[in-house]
Amino acid sequence: DAKTTQPNSMESNEEEPVHLPCNHSTISGTDYIHWYRQLPSQGPEYVIHGLTSNVNNRMASLAIAEDRKSSTLILHRATLRDAAVYYCILRSRRQGGSEKLVFGKGTKLTVNP
Amino acid sequence: AAGVIQSPRHLIKEKRETATLKCYPIPRHDTVYWYQQGPGQDPQFLISFYEKMQSDKGSIPDRFSAQQFSDYHSELNMSSLELGDSALYFCASSPAAGGSYNSPLHFGNGTRLTVT
Numbered sequence: 001d002a003k004t005t006q007p008n009s010m011e012s013n014e015e016e017p018v019h020l021p022c023n024h025s026t027i028s029g030t031d032y033i034h035w036y037r038q039l040p041s042q043g044p045e046y047v048i049h050g051l052t053s054n055v056n057n058r059m060a061s062l063a064i065a066e067d068r069k070s071s072t073l074i075l076h077r078a079t080l081r082d083a084a085v086y087y088c089i090l091r092s093r094r095q096g097g098s099e100k101l102v103f104g105k106g107t108k109l110t111v112n113p
Numbered sequence: 114a115a116g117v118i119q120s121p122r123h124l125i126k127e128k129r130e131t132a133t134l135k136c137y138p139i140p141r142h143d144t145v146y147w148y149q150q151g152p153g154q155d156p157q158f159l160i161s162f163y164e165k166m167q168s169d170k171g172s173i174p175d176r177f178s179a180q181q182f183s184d185y186h187s188e189l190n191m192s193s194l195e196l197g198d199s200a201l202y203f204c205a206s207s208p209a210a211g212g213s214y215n216s217p218l219h220f221g222n223g224t225r226l227t228v229t
Contacts, residue, residue, distance in 0.1 A: 043222050
């Protein structure tokens with residue numbers, strides 16, 4: 001599985017934008033970039049995903065570099081409820097296999113009031 | 114909207130006992146994944162099922178087995194429990210595996226297993 005690299009932790013202030021970076025220099029052409037987050041004592045939660053173009057949804061935006069070797073998850077206005085561990089995951093189609101998610105070390109986001 | 118249901122939420126067992134965890138996927142989701150998350154660790158993939166057949170296997174101990182039933186719910190059976198099996202066990206579901214690698218996984222809130 002292709003690897004991603006994320007900072008161990010980041011801090012933000014409430015109501016400010018947050019940019020969470022992810023490096024994936026070994027990404028292949030068919031890898032989708034997925035972001036999940038995990039709040040304390042809860043299961044991981046889907047945030048957003050994309051392939052080549054930038055994506056927006058109600059939770060966040062995903063900015064993908066032109067060479068696809070990095071991406072940035074953007075939370076436009078952080079709230080205290082956004083404090084979580086954020087995982088950047090490459091998801092590949094596998095011949096004869098399942099499209100499981102392989103979690104690496106995510107970024108623990110702290111949001112200060 | 115219906116979510117993934119896991120039961121029980123909490124389970125306490127003694128060493129060498131057995132445990133069964135259950136997962137009820139979102140309706141019309143035919144793929145189920147099991148993950149284990151130890152204290153302070155990231156979720157680790159155990160096993161997955163598509164249309165009642167095992168589709169992938171991760172770092173699942175031989176003492177563990179799982180299956181998916183005709184109604185698509187899944188059970189994770191754990192025998193000869195060890196202290197190190199204490200963890201959160203998450204189940205996730207998604208729609209059809211073929212071509213679904215860009216479809217999100219929906220996770221339940223997990224079963225917390227404590228082995229004493």
